[in-house]
Amino acid sequence: MFRALLLSIGQLADPAFLKVLAKSVALTVILFLIFGIATYWALLGLFAWLGWTESGGLAAAASAAIIAFASFWLLFRAVAMGVISLFTDEIVDAVERKHYPDKAMAAQPASYGAQIRVGLASIGRAIGWNLLAAPLYILLLVTGIGTIMLFLAVNALLLAHDLGELVAIRHVPRNRWRDWKRETRGRRMQIGLVAAGLFVIPVVNLFAPLLSAAMAAHMLHGGTNDDA
Numbered sequence: 001m002f003r004a005l006l007l008s009i010g011q012l013a014d015p016a017f018l019k020v021l022a023k024s025v026a027l028t029v030i031l032f033l034i035f036g037i038a039t040y041w042a043l044l045g046l047f048a049w050l051g052w053t054e055s056g057g058l059a060a061a062a063s064a065a066i067i068a069f070a071s072f073w074l075l076f077r078a079v080a081m082g083v084i085s086l087f088t089d090e091i092v093d094a095v096e097r098k099h100y101p102d103k104a105m106a107a108q109p110a111s112y113g114a115q116i117r118v119g120l121a122s123i124g125r126a127i128g129w130n131l132l133a134a135p136l137y138i139l140l141l142v143t144g145i146g147t148i149m150l151f152l153a154v155n156a157l158l159l160a161h162d163l164g165e166l167v168a169i170r171h172v173p174r175n176r177w178r179d180w181k182r183e184t185r186g187r188r189m190q191i192g193l194v195a196a197g198l199f200v201i202p203v204v205n206l207f208a209p210l211l212s213a214a215m216a217a218h219m220l221h222g223g224t225n226d227d228a
Contacts, residue, residue: 001187003218004218005211007099007214008210008211008214008215008218009211011095011098011214012207012210012211014094014098016091016094017091017094017210019090020087020090020091020210021210023087024083024084024087024209027083028079028080031079031083032076032079075126075130076199076205077126077155077196077199077208078126078127078130079123080199080205080208080209081119081122081159081209081212082119082120082123082126083209084119084209084212085116085118085119085122085166086112086115086116086119088110088166088167089109089110089115089170091210091217092167092213092214092216093107093109095214095217095218096217096221099218099221100217100221103171103221107170107171108170108171109170110169110170115166118165118169121162122162122165125158125161125162126158126162129154130151130154130155133150136150151200152193152200155195155196155199156189156196157189157192158192159212160189160191160192160193161188161192163192163215163216164180164181164184164188164216166216167216167219167220168180168220171220184219187219188216188219190219191215191216191219194215195208195211195215198211198212
């Protein structure tokens with residue numbers, strides 16, 4: 001697990017990684033900006049309809065900012081992983097070419113259609129399960145640490161599934177995914193826990209999708225068997 005993380009961090013300066021990082025961060029930020037602007041105009045229209053014309057603009061801006069912040073905290077992981085899924089093949093290919101050249105030669109590059117399908121499924125699961133857990137997140141705020149612990153648990157499980165799938169599409173026949181997931185459950189959970197932790201650390205969370213995909217590549221090829 002730790003070996004996979006260190007190897008992934010060590011490859012951050014790789015031009016292929018930097019290219020994907022720039023594209024994924026830019027696209028993620030753009031999506032949240034569009035969401036924030038759309039929320040502002042929707043609230044402005046709602047307040048105008050309610051007759052709150054004098055303070056409607058300020059109230060809409062304040063409400064949009066609060067909603068955007070809450071959505072960013074709750075949905076950033078889902079959106080970021082969905083975006084990175086579009087470029088996962090580039091990340092995994094860079095990892096394999098550097099560390100596992102034999103695997104790179106044998107890989108079957110995933111089509112954009114397959115990556116989009118996996119990414120949309122990942123977004124759906126992340127949003128659905130985190131929304132279901134939202135009432136518990138709120139209730140556990142009084143504990144100080146309960147919300148973070150539950151967030152880590154929920155997202156570790158989701159990431160363990162999604163990260164493995166993003167890499168498996170290059171190497172594992174579709175009809176063997178169920179067996180492969182069972183065989184790699186322990187290693188995928190380790191990666192899921194580390195990845196979920198990266199997503200809650202400010203600034204580091206910008207690199208979390210990239211590092212998570214790279215760690216998953218090491219996991220698939222046995223890179224997490226050694227904790228060194």
